[in-house]
Amino acid sequence: MSTHPHSHGKHGLVVLDMAGTTVADGGLVEQAFTAAAERLGEDPATMIDHVRATMGESKISVFRHLFGGDESRAQQANTAFEDAYGELVAAGRIAPVPGAAEAVAELKDQGRTVVLTTGFARPTQDAILDALGWRGLVGLTLCPADAGGRGRPYPDMVLAAFLRTGAVDDVRQVVVAGDTSYDMLSGVRSGAGIVAGVLTGAHGEAALKEHGATDVLPSVAGLPSLIRRYEERGA
Structure with missing residues (x-):
């Protein structure tokens, strides 16, 4: 029952x-990702394909993969990404x-x-x-x-x-x-x-x-x- x-x-x-x-x-994930890569001095072009392929995955996992298990670098990248995304959201770029x-x-x-x-x-x-x-x-x-x-x-x-x-x-x-x-x-x-x-x-x-x-x-x-x-x- x-x-x-x-x-x-x-x-x-x-x-x-x-x-x-x-x-x-509207592409904000990719924009924020590009901004984060630039802030970290990384080349966004080499990473963007992986980001597109793994869209929907937990973002920290994406960065762990990209930085080959360098946890502090992955955390730093994740924070930069979240900050960049938050700025775009705050600027009214979301609907x-x-x-x-x-x-x-x-x-x-x-x-x-x-x-x-x-x-x-x-x-x-x-x-x-x-x-x-x-x-x-x-x-x-x-x-x-x-x-x-x-x-x-x-x-x-x-x-x-x-x-x-x-x-x-x-x-x-x-x-x-x-x-x-x-x-x-x-x-x-x-x-x-x-x-x-x-x-x-x-x-x-x-x-x-x-x-x-x-x-x-x-x-x-x-x-x-x-x-x-x-x-x-x-x-």
């Missing part, structure tokens, strides 16, 4: 990525993905719990939420450090959302949506029943499907009706 009869068979927990999924960042806030409101109206996750550190995530006026949009936001530090492509943030909210009884009742291969992998590895890719960010349909997307949508605005279709089919 389900301890929460209302959530039985219902996709009651929706875990959404931020930049590229609910937040239109919601059209329809994203409305989609979150609709998901909540449907009785679902919505959690926002990011590969950024907490200060940057908070700066984005503040810039958008989204502090009160959802009850829980998670960054990699909130879930053990590994970030994506590990399933840790999705599972932390599952554990902390208690919104559903079964990981198969979780919905994950994101714009990167790593978002899809983290969803698949968590056991989520719906892993939706969106085309408003870093990666295209082929990459999203290759990494486990159950569905690919033009944007997160289509997510509430996708979930309803699953439930109507009894999936």
Whole structure:
């Protein structure tokens, strides 16, 4: 027997990525990365391909890879990146993905719990939420450090959302949506029943499907009706 009869068979927990999924960042990650590389006296051109390929991964992991395990250099680079990104956010260079806030409101109206996750550190995530006026949009936001530090492509943030909210009884009742291969992998590895890719960010349909997307949508605005279709089919 389900301890929460209302959530039985219902996709009651929706875990959404931020930049590229609910937040239109218009290339800010790459701009901030370039600024950080220049501040550190590194050549951004040699690194940018790796940054594009690993979009969605925890940023500190990206820097650890780039600096070959030099932890202090990786931390220094991560701080420079977060500072540069924060400056761009503070300068008003960020906006919601059209329809994203409305989609979150609709998901909540449907009785679902919505959690926002990011590969950024907490200060940057908070700066984005503040810039958008989204502090009160959802009850829980998670960054990699909130879930053990590994970030994506590990399933840790999705599972932390599952554990902390208690919104559903079964990981198969979780919905994950994101714009990167790593978002899809983290969803698949968590056991989520719906892993939706969106085309408003870093990666295209082929990459999203290759990494486990159950569905690919033009944007997160289509997510509430996708979930309803699953439930109507009894999936």
